Amino acid sequence: MQFQSKNREPATKSKKPETTMHTLLVPIDHTPAAEHTLAYANKLAVRWPAEVVLLYCVPAATPGELQRQEQRLRSLAERLRYQQLTRQDGRRIRYRYRVLAGCLHDHVQAEAARCAADLVVMGLEHIDCGRQEAPGNHAAAITALVACPVLVVPPGRRSLPSRLAFLADFGSLHLNTLPRLSALEGAFPAPLDLVQFYAPAERSQRRRLKQDLNRAASHLSWNGVTAHLLEDDAPLEGISDFCARQGVQLLVVAPGTPAQLLRYFDACYATTRAYHTQIPVLVLRGAEALPATACCDRCAERLAQEEKQAKLPDYHAVRWA
Template identity: 60%
Template sequence: MKTLLVPLDHTAAAEHTLAYANKLAVRWPAEVVLLHCIPNTPAVTADVLATEEQRLCSLVERLRYQQLTRQDGRRIRYSYRVLPGTLADQLQPEAVRCAADLVVMGLEPIDCCHQPTPATHAAALAELLACPVLVVPAGRRSLPRRVVFSADFGVLDKSFIHRLSALAGAFPAPMELVQFYAPLDRPQRRPLKQALHSAAAQLVWAAPITEHLVEDEARLEGADEFCARQHADLLIIAPTSAGQLAQYFATCHTKTRAYHTQIPVLVLPAIGYHAGQESCCERCAQHPESLAVSSVRSVYHTIPWV
């Protein structure tokens, strides 16, 4: 049995996250572990924890039969974890405890021009986890019928491919593998194409896989345009830096209704982050002090251990 770990608060957007997780749990199938964290205050007593767990149970029972058929709703197994503390403190230990195969959480855009990435944000939490993180935007979403996997396949670690192959049962849809390169990298087209082909050969995926080598200076904007042309409803990314990950969830993209903010984004776990900083748009580039700083994990992976 697979396990989905779903951190929830009591906002309206949390219902959309749980509804999407329910659909995945039926398809895969998987057990759903619901995690709700209460910041440490003197008021967090056993009675408070019990009350919050009951609220989660009520939400589950309501959505179980509103969004799914009665037969499918009965098939899902739920467990509840209501804990004192912050999500940043509890998510990683809980993912290890329940051996989560996938974390499903909501999308919380950040103003990357004026604030660092909050510790509770998906971009920060994804760095702490060894399992993939599926970030689901608000709104009712159907399960993917077309998937785009955008990455730098020339430096992609093989373990990424194995971890993605493990999710094939959850997302049995045709996949488009796309490698973007800048005009200055035209002499590297052949090795990039070979790396792309090698990744496709290693990926265990039931549905057809198509390879694309696309020239575009702006990787994120290029991915948006490519996803729109393909009518993709799931984007998979394997970021190579903390800044590259954070830029996907910036408010500047949300305000312009960028395509990737309208569909779920699956973040493969980080291996070998580099310390480079990146701006996500021209506006952010004018505020260099706001670029995402390297995390402790990022620095750890840059140390040349012998």
């Protein structure tokens, strides 16, 4: 017999907002440090949330060897699933496995596009194609190949960051790079410091540099942004000191050239254990500025006029004696 209570309104199920699932592409090299990289990626996958795609490249392997390496990859993921995580969080992580014959730098671009990776997470001392180079060299090469940001994790156990710093030349930084950083706020919901250094010889340009810094801050949809304009003729030493003072646990950089990125991982900083080499570094590639396009003849005429005006000297801005 069924009973119905009187004066009771029919229950309505509240719809929970759907959570967007992101994708982390995690290259693995099976060194001891790779376990720290995967443990960090696991924490990030739970917080964001994100699916983890584990990628292992074997320089030369038979089909049977590839199958054996995939099983090894699965065993590693299952062993680390609950490390530093509760059992409930560990169960939430979704893995996919990719084992390919060849080198990482030959496959990473296609694999990042294939899984629509939002972020590549790799170790600072990653070994690619059996070659061990200076810390950060392989990561710098991978950064030049993929369009998404690359998170470089040094060896050691670490928690997700509670404070971030973003070092860049905001005068030359493309503003279309900033949405890439804003898209990662869900992964790293922490206070963000924007840091711009200038040399003592550039003191006369402080006003312009401050305007560039504030403009970048206004284009970031990030809670808790603080801008810092600091004088130091050695930015890398300066950012290490700044991060140490502020307790920064993740450094974001937007290098203008590959050579500039390699300087972050220079052997002298690794040897002296500079602070910025002891914390994860998130590398943002600057998107190329897209040329203006016209939708009609009238817009084409307006764009041509604006381009012509831009090439002419601005006599009104000159202070005549």
